[in-house]
Structure formats: C-alpha cells, structure tokens
Amino acid sequence: MPELPEVETVRTVLIPYLVEQKISDTIVNLPKILKNITPQDFQTKITGQTITNFTRRGKFLTLHLQNQDCIVIHFRMTGTLTIENADIPPEKHTHIILNFTNGKSLRYIDSRGFGHWWYFNKNQEDTSGQLLLGPEPQNVTLKYLQQKFKNRQCPLKSALLDQHIIAGIGNIYADEICFRAQILPTKSVAKLSEPELQRLVAQIPTVINEFIQIHRVPFEVFAISKGKSYQKSTNRAVYGRKGLPCEKCGHPLTGIRIGQRSSVFCEHCQK
Numbered sequence: 001m002p003e004l005p006e007v008e009t010v011r012t013v014l015i016p017y018l019v020e021q022k023i024s025d026t027i028v029n030l031p032k033i034l035k036n037i038t039p040q041d042f043q044t045k046i047t048g049q050t051i052t053n054f055t056r057r058g059k060f061l062t063l064h065l066q067n068q069d070c071i072v073i074h075f076r077m078t079g080t081l082t083i084e085n086a087d088i089p090p091e092k093h094t095h096i097i098l099n100f101t102n103g104k105s106l107r108y109i110d111s112r113g114f115g116h117w118w119y120f121n122k123n124q125e126d127t128s129g130q131l132l133l134g135p136e137p138q139n140v141t142l143k144y145l146q147q148k149f150k151n152r153q154c155p156l157k158s159a160l161l162d163q164h165i166i167a168g169i170g171n172i173y174a175d176e177i178c179f180r181a182q183i184l185p186t187k188s189v190a191k192l193s194e195p196e197l198q199r200l201v202a203q204i205p206t207v208i209n210e211f212i213q214i215h216r217v218p219f220e221v222f223a224i225s226k227g228k229s230y231q232k233s234t235n236r237a238v239y240g241r242k243g244l245p246c247e248k249c250g251h252p253l254t255g256i257r258i259g260q261r262s263s264v265f266c267e268h269c270q271k
C-alpha cells in the first residue's frame with residue numbers, strides 16, 4: 001500500500017505536468033472509484049476546468065481547479081497516477097482518464113480497484129476523511145505525543161498506523177520508525193518514557209523524509225513503470241526482512257502480527 005513517501009513521489013513527479021493544464025474531457029471506466037459523484041456529473045463539472053495546484057495531506061492527493069472546486073484522490077491498496085500521450089492505449093486497470101487540451105492525459109491505474117476519488121464544490125464540506133487526519137510527520141511534537149498517548153493502551157505500532165494520530169504512516173514506515181527509535185512495536189504507548197518519546201519525535205520525520213528522498217525519481221523513470229515502480233522501496237532495515245540478520249547487531253529479525261498487520265523488529269536492539 002502506498003504510504004506518504006510514495007504518494008509524495010507521485011505528487012512531485014506529476015505536478016509540473018498538471019498545473020495550468022486544461023481538461024478537455026474525462027473517461028470513467030470504473031464508476032465505483034468515484035465516491036460522491038456520477039461519471040456524467042463528473043464529466044460535466046470538470047470539462048473545461050484548468051488545474052491550478054496538486055497538493056498532498058497524509059496519503060490523500062488533491063487536484064485544485066480554477067473555480068476552487070477540487071478532486072480528492074486516495075490510492076488505498078494499489079492506486080497510482082501517471083501521464084501519457086492521449087493517443088496511447090490505456091494500460092489494463094486504467095479506471096479514470098483526464099484528457100488535457102495539450103494532448104496529454106492523466107491516468108488513474110489501480111489493479112485492485114479499491115481507490116477513491118471525490119469531487120467537492122468550493123463550498124461543500126470535504127468528507128473524504130482528510131479533515132480528520134492527525135498532523136503530518138514533520139509536525140509531530142513531544143507535547144503532542146505525550147497528550148495523545150497518555151491514557152491509550154494500544155501497541156506503538158497500532159498508534160503509528162492510526163491516521164487520526166499522525167497522517168501518512170503505514171505498515172512499512174511504522175516498522176522502520178520503531179526500529180530507528182529502538183522501541184518494540186508491541187510496547188503500550190502509555191508506558192513510553194520521555195526519552196523514548198523524544199526518540200520517536202526525532203525519528204518519525206527523519207524516516208519519512210529519508211524515504212521521500214530515496215523515492216525521488218525523474219519523470220522518465222517514473223513513466224516507464226506506469227507510475228508503479230516507486231512502490232518497490234529498498235534501504236529498509238526491518239520491513240520485509242523477517243529472519244534476516246539485523247543490520248545493527250546481526251541478530252535474526254522477528255516477525256509477528258500486531259492488530260492483524262505483519263510487523264518485523266529486532267528483539268535485541270528494540271526494548
């Protein structure tokens with residue numbers, strides 16, 4: 001599932017190709033992706049509109065339109081976006097296409113088809129869920145975590161995955177953050193000491209920013225894989241490395257399930 005760094009990659013790679021582009025028409029091949037509008041209404045609303053900005057909040061992306069309406073996109077499990085020349089036949093699983101007057105098209109590809117698009121008029125309340133998100137990882141403070149974790153009994157891993165506490169962290173980066181902060185993902189958040197919380201506050205933005213940098217690719221590289229290869233992340237210390245030696249101590253990494261999510265950690269380095 002794409003997490004904040006992967007979603008941010010899509011945004012930074014595509015934004016130069018989207019801003020100031022005028023939409024000539026749309027094709028919706030899988031209407032269920034549109035959460036709050038019919039394909040016909042969507043077509044009517046956006047034809048002739050110009051995109052003014054492309055922003056991200058947590059794992060949500062927003063295309064801002066010149067009349068101040070907006071399109072909010074969430075990739076869920078397997079969604080992604082890419083830009084193609086409009087005359088190139090669409091890839092399998094291309095569910096929504098926005099054609100631009102410059103001959104290019106924005107394509108939404110999603111093999112499992114679980115992603116969501118919403119359309120909001122300028123005065124309409126955004127019901128996508130992004131208004132309920134916690135702060136971005138870069139804005140998490142010690143005071144904030146102390147207050148959020150004080151009376152909560154859940155494991156650290158589950159708290160990191162809770163989008164209402166911190167926006168944008170998923171299974172991969174939650175494991176990486178716990179490893180870097182040297183805290184067991186199973187540890188109850190109410191029991192975290194102040195030094196442990198300080199390590200978390202330091203590592204949450206560091207890990208996310210590092211992976212944003214690692215994922216940064218030129219458009220040409222991004223386009224070859226139809227926007228999909230950015231999800232194959234290297235440089236992970238723990239996620240996907242169950243049984244392999246810890247990079248710090250050599251001890252084999254442990255894999256368990258926490259709240260139905262696979263989790264990998266080092267019993268030796270994380271306390």
Ligand SMILES: [Zn+2]
Nearest residue numbers: 246249266269
């Ligand atoms: Zn270790």
